[in-house]
Amino acid sequence: MFTKLKAIIRKEAIILLRDKIGLSILFLMPMVLIFVMTIIQDAAFRSINESSIPIVFVNNDKDSLGDMVEQGLRNNELCKYYDSINGKPATLETARQAVADGKFLLGIVVPQNATKAIRENVSQLIDESINPTEAAAAIQGMKDSVEIIILIDPVTKKSFISSITSALREFISEVKTKIMFETFSEQIAEVIPEGGKKPGNTFNRSQIFRYSEEYASKNNSAIIPNAVQHNVPAWTIFAMFFIAIPLCGSIMKEKSEGSIFRLHTMPTSYLLLMQGKVIVYLIVGLIQFLLMLCVGLYILPLFGLPPLVMGDSFSGILVLTLATSLAATGYGVLVGTLANTEQQGAILGSLSVLLLSALGGIWVPTYVMSKTMRNISEISPLNWALEGYYNLFLRNDGLSSVLPATGKLLAFFIITIAIAMTVNKMKRKI
Incomplete structure (x- = not known):
């Protein structure tokens, strides 16, 4: 055989x-x-992970929200940050044209007085909590959101758009929390002028949550x-x-x-x-x-x-x-x-x-x-x-x-x- x-x-x-x-x-x-x-x-x-997604940013706010979004985009590993087109500061019109021409995948425009609108929103919310009767009329006309314009090239992946919009929501939430923190501090200082010190920039320096990525495996491998x-x-x-x-x-x-x-x-x-x-x-x-x-x-x-x-x-x-x-x-x-x-x-x-x-x-x-x-x-x-x-x-x-x-x-x-x-x-x- x-x-x-x-x-x-x-x-x-x-x-x-x-x-x-x-x-x-x-x-x-x-x-x-x-x-x-x-x-x-x-x-x-690599097109996603190596900072190769071009984004043009227009900061018409020139205040806390615009500055925070700008800083976040500059430090974001997902994108390349631009705030000028052909050597000139970007505007809504030029950014829209540049995205339409395919020069950038995304354009982000923070409107004028965006931080001011958030500050007024927070002030009215605090007034309502302190004096609900007097603040009721003012709250009826209160704006509850800030419209940030996102210009999108049709070839941009939906997942990348979602990650950018999620980051923008975090920026707005952080600015709103900061303003609320500062406003409460000012109100307390007015009620108890000699009671304590204003926290100042403690909010900026503190970070409650940190994130670390870890791939799960049964034996702690690093693959x-x-x-x-x-x-x-x-x-x-x-x-x-x-x-x-x-x-x-x-x-x-x-x-x-x-x-x-x-x-x-x-x-x-x-x-x-x-x-x-x-x-x-x-x-x-x-x-x-x-x-x-x-x-x-x-x-x-x-x-x-x-x-x-x-x-x-x-x-x-x-x-x-x-x-x-x-x-x-x-x-x-x-x-x-x-x-x-x-x-x-x-x-x-x-x-x-x-x-x-x-x-x-x-x-x-x-x-x-x-x-x-x-x-x-x-x-x-x-x-x-x-x-x-x-x-x-x-x-x-x-x-x-x-x-x-x-x-x-x-x-x-x-x-x-x-x-x-x-x-x-x-x-x-x-």
């Missing part, structure tokens, strides 16, 4: 090595995909998500399952040339014949994985991208990679057995792999999908493998974290081989 298996493996290896174009597709295409997709996504991340950490495992899995096409082509070639019928006349089981293909393409999948890791570790950093961080569980990576490669090989055997012609096999293999990769989160992350689609994505073996690599590469988990995904992938391999054997028996009887 070992001699037969050795001969089958040798036959499959020779057939595969003769197909130079097929080999280049298997190894070069996923490397190019990883490189291109990572570069594109990293550029998109930071980026385009490399997501794309390398995702497109590696896609490349592994893409071997279904050449594997299917190998099976269909045996059918078209009639060699499969001669093999059936020999005292060799169908399972043994498939074992040779599984072993050869399992090795191909492992080589693909090693090449993809080399791209993430050594090639992408040459272009200014962060290197791939693989975590600490090499046993988990090995087990999950073997299971993923077996699942991909089993799927290729199933497609090759179901197809009746080489064209059918190529179409069925390529389209089904593309569909499974789309459902599995390779093309579009599952977290942006609807709840129904997220539930559907869980049936994709590519999703099982991808979640396993996320546990290892992003969450820095150990071997135990990938055992559920590994079990699903191995079960998928066994089921596909079993179905392929059943279909083959049915076709031989016909």
Whole structure:
């Protein structure tokens, strides 16, 4: 039996090595995909994270609110701050024209007397709390808001607009709180002139809340998500399952040339014949994985991208990679057995792999999908493998974290081989 298996493996290896174009597709295409997709996504991340969003600011207030918004925009890492256009101070009209021309993605205009309006608003609120009867008439005509004009280029992302408007609300709230604090202090000083000292600028110097970002993991790892950490495992899995096409082509070639019928006349089981293909393409999948890791570790950093961080569980990576490669090989055997012609096999293999990769989160992350689609994505073996690599590469988990995904992938391999054997028996009887 070992001699037969050795001969089958040798036959499959020779057939595969003769197909130079097929080999280049298997190894070069996923490397190019990883490189291109990572570069594109990293550029998109940098456009937001590296202060490259141009904003023009018009400060017609010249008071606390305008100054605070200006200071906040100058110190905001999300944007590049401009207050002049073509060497002249920006106005509402010139800012509107510049945004319309695409020179800036956003324009922010703080109206004249905005701080004065807030100050009057706060004073009336305090008067109401102290003398509600006398302040009732004045409150009827009180303005409850300040209109800040935001000029938006249509290409600007909605998420960035939301972050800017949220920051503006914080600025207005802070100015309003500061003015209220100062007004109360003045009122108290009038009632108790010798009672105490005015707090002065204590409000500006104090900061009650501070924020720190922390990526949650079970072992306090410092792995930071980026385009490399997501794309390398995702497109590696896609490349592994893409071997279904050449594997299917190998099976269909045996059918078209009639060699499969001669093999059936020999005292060799169908399972043994498939074992040779599984072993050869399992090795191909492992080589693909090693090449993809080399791209993430050594090639992408040459272009200014962060290197791939693989975590600490090499046993988990090995087990999950073997299971993923077996699942991909089993799927290729199933497609090759179901197809009746080489064209059918190529179409069925390529389209089904593309569909499974789309459902599995390779093309579009599952977290942006609807709840129904997220539930559907869980049936994709590519999703099982991808979640396993996320546990290892992003969450820095150990071997135990990938055992559920590994079990699903191995079960998928066994089921596909079993179905392929059943279909083959049915076709031989016909």
